Amino acid sequence: MxxxxxxxxxxxxxxxxxxxxxxxxxxxxxxxxxxxxxxxxxxxxxxxxxxxxxxxxxxxxxxxxxxxxxxxxxxxxxxxxxxxxxxxxxxxxxxxxxxxxxxxxxxxxxxxxxxxxxxxxxNVPMTPRCGDDCQGLCSECGADLNEGPCGCDRTTVDPRWEALAGLKARLSRD
Ligand SMILES: [Zn+2]
Ligand SMILES: [Zn+2]
Structure with a gap:
């Protein structure tokens, strides 16, 4: 107008x-x-x-x-x-x-x-959420985890944390 x-x-x-x-x-x-x-x-x-x-x-x-x-x-x-x-x-x-x-x-x-x-x-928030407890998507298969477990094994540790854990273990041994 x-x-x-x-x-x-x-x-x-x-x-x-x-x-x-x-x-x-x-x-x-x-x-x-x-x-x-x-x-x-x-x-x-x-x-x-x-x-x-x-x-x-x-x-x-x-x-x-x-x-x-x-x-x-x-x-x-x-x-x-x-x-x-x-x-x-x-x-x-x-x-x-x-x-x-x-x-x-x-x-x-x-x-x-x-x-x-x-x-x-x-008025668009930076990170909209469908709810505080949103489980997100499975990083392996992309399934919506809010609808139940998808059966993927996601217990594998992020490689970056694995490296850090290794370093910590080595340091504590010295
Ligand atoms: Zn969501
Ligand atoms: Zn999955």
């Missing part, structure tokens, strides 16, 4: 819509799919800047980092940004303060969906 800031000076621009976002646009491997994203908000004039507030809600399907099972989760959140047409003040402290306040430099015409996309990416 493209907004011309000048038109907001007269009266705030409000919207309420449901958008379909392809997970590929967010481009994170942990994100499988996104349900329809409903969001509503307002851009108002706060001389000389503009204030954007919005609320959003949607469902995201994540891939469990251990077993790859799809994990749905409902997300709700808010966006609050100060949009400014002026170049950011790059002198240290002031620039930092602006960043804390969620100040974004924009052009007279602003594509506001970019702010929503940013949020969608931020």
């Amino acid at each position: 493209l907004i011309r800031l000048e038109s907001v000076q007269e009266s705030p621009f409000r919207w309420e819509e449901t958008v379909t976002v392809d997970a590929a646009e967010v481009d994170l491997p942990e994100l499988n799919r996104l349900g329809p994203v409903s969001w509503q908000g307002e851009v108002s004039y706060a001389d000389p800047d503009y204030f954007l507030t919005a609320r959003y809600e949607y469902e995201q399907m994540l891939a469990c980092g251990r077993c790859l099972k799809e994990v749905p989760s409902r997300v709700r959140g808010e966006i609050q940004l100060l949009l400014t047409l002026e170049a950011p003040n790059q002198s240290g402290e002031v620039a930092l303060k602006e960043e804390e306040l969620g100040c974004v430099q924009v052009d007279e015409e602003v594509e506001i969906n970019q702010f929503l996309l940013e949020q969608l990416a931020l």
Whole structure:
């Protein structure tokens, strides 16, 4: 949605819509799919800047980092940004303060969906889990261990640990 800031000076621009976002646009491997994203908000004039507030809600399907099972989760959140047409003040402290306040430099015409996309990416956790006790996949045959043992012998020690154990044994003998 493209907004011309000048038109907001007269009266705030409000919207309420449901958008379909392809997970590929967010481009994170942990994100499988996104349900329809409903969001509503307002851009108002706060001389000389503009204030954007919005609320959003949607469902995201994540891939469990251990077993790859799809994990749905409902997300709700808010966006609050100060949009400014002026170049950011790059002198240290002031620039930092602006960043804390969620100040974004924009052009007279602003594509506001970019702010929503940013949020969608931020809401994808680093390592999604289907549950705290997820057993993951068998390292031998790839079976989902949450569905029961697969019969593989996985008692073999990681070769790196084997080497370390050997070293320890040698050291304790001396
Ligand atoms: Zn899992
Ligand atoms: Zn197995």
